[in-house]
Amino acid sequence: MSDNSLISLILDSVLKEAMGLNISSIGANSLKHAIGRRMRALEMENTLQYLNLIKKSTPELNELIEEVAVNETWFFRDEAPFIALREYATAFFQQGKNKSLRLLSIPCSTGEEPYSMAMTLIEAGIPAHSFTIDAVDISRRSLEVARQGIYRPNSFRTTYAKRYQGYFSKTRQSYALDKSIKGLIRFHRGNLLHLTPPLTKTTYNVIFCRNLLIYLDSSFHQKAIDTFSALLDDAGLLFIGHAESGIFSHSRFTQAPHPKAFAFYKRPEESEKKSSKYLSGNASANASAFLFKNSVSYANATITHTPTNRYGELDSLDHQIKAHEDQIQKQGPTAESFYQLATIFEQKNEWKSAISMLKKAIYLDPNSIEAIDMLAAIYQRLGDEANYQSCLNRGRRIITRLAMPTDPNI
Numbered sequence: 001m002s003d004n005s006l007i008s009l010i011l012d013s014v015l016k017e018a019m020g021l022n023i024s025s026i027g028a029n030s031l032k033h034a035i036g037r038r039m040r041a042l043e044m045e046n047t048l049q050y051l052n053l054i055k056k057s058t059p060e061l062n063e064l065i066e067e068v069a070v071n072e073t074w075f076f077r078d079e080a081p082f083i084a085l086r087e088y089a090t091a092f093f094q095q096g097k098n099k100s101l102r103l104l105s106i107p108c109s110t111g112e113e114p115y116s117m118a119m120t121l122i123e124a125g126i127p128a129h130s131f132t133i134d135a136v137d138i139s140r141r142s143l144e145v146a147r148q149g150i151y152r153p154n155s156f157r158t159t160y161a162k163r164y165q166g167y168f169s170k171t172r173q174s175y176a177l178d179k180s181i182k183g184l185i186r187f188h189r190g191n192l193l194h195l196t197p198p199l200t201k202t203t204y205n206v207i208f209c210r211n212l213l214i215y216l217d218s219s220f221h222q223k224a225i226d227t228f229s230a231l232l233d234d235a236g237l238l239f240i241g242h243a244e245s246g247i248f249s250h251s252r253f254t255q256a257p258h259p260k261a262f263a264f265y266k267r268p269e270e271s272e273k274k275s276s277k278y279l280s281g282n283a284s285a286n287a288s289a290f291l292f293k294n295s296v297s298y299a300n301a302t303i304t305h306t307p308t309n310r311y312g313e314l315d316s317l318d319h320q321i322k323a324h325e326d327q328i329q330k331q332g333p334t335a336e337s338f339y340q341l342a343t344i345f346e347q348k349n350e351w352k353s354a355i356s357m358l359k360k361a362i363y364l365d366p367n368s369i370e371a372i373d374m375l376a377a378i379y380q381r382l383g384d385e386a387n388y389q390s391c392l393n394r395g396r397r398i399i400t401r402l403a404m405p406t407d408p409n410i
């Protein structure tokens, strides 16, 4: 084995353990440059000596983490999640929930994401005292930038983000965020794979975890999903990055009807599902009812949001379609697989295929509230009033049935 392969092997295991990183996601060259920068900083010439140091020294390991962490981010990245957040939060408060809305951004990198969440809520007319936002990242350096709240023009890459520049005071080359927004975020240093209190003592209504899972070794995906499951409120929404949705197939999460937002909500646990025919006041039934009611307004909110034709995203959707089709071939059709296919066709604006998949899902599981919910939203979007009403009625009947126990012993 060459020295280079040995070094990669050792660092692979060290970084995997420390932050879950799959080294191939950043590439061998990035890793080589990262070590080079650290060795120059330490005036060290022997790589093996550096490897010995990294195994013993936590401060040095933290420095290496800073070098390999990809902290690329910008305000209102992807836009659609923030539109969906606004809809969700508005509906949350319209439901008479006068409690606080709790939000989490992990990883928050240099702060653009949690600040975008805060500006979205403030612009939606939600008073600052009605929500809290925790923002977490493993990188100390990124958190320092986040706390300062001073940004370069590069953090505003879209026209949508530029609309919010009124919240910044512009200096020669930078934008300083107003303290009325800065003060709304509680920043914490933390590792998604080893979260500690107070974060683990809270449940959140909204979690943004975008563009981290793609860097994690697949052996940590389940752990991440379990963490979201524990942290997310039963009627809460989890937002992930557009390249990450494949990780959630066959999980307890199912895609919510927000085109291009890559939002997921929790399905009932297997144990809850068994008794779901008689669910009464159960959080899962409430979650479905809540989403069902609101998907209608989501449909309106997103109808004019045409795709910017991001080829990478469309390619990745085609990949996901192929993966689901292969799985149906191998394991046979299920309501869930057709529903997942429908969500992908929906993101591609392929309504006919989405409708066909949803009908198959409902045929296999006539109580699938998610599928009926999404079908209603699509019919409404297409202006098909008769089918839209028929789906709404069918959904209401199911929700009413689920909410009324017929067997008091269950």
Ligand SMILES: C[S@@+](CC[C@H](N)C(=O)[O-])C[C@H]1O[C@@H](n2cnc3c(N)ncnc32)[C@H](O)[C@@H]1O
Pocket (backbone or CB within 6 Å): 019, 020, 069, 070, 071, 072, 073, 074, 077, 106, 107, 108, 109, 110, 113, 136, 137, 138, 139, 142, 190, 191, 192, 193, 209, 210, 211, 212, 241
């Ligand atoms: C590409 S940024 C994503 C930022 C933002 N969510 C977005 O989508 O624009 C990835 C961030 O993940 C952080 N990170 C990497 N591994 C982590 C871990 N195990 N726990 C928490 N943060 C981590 C990095 O420090 C980096 O800031």
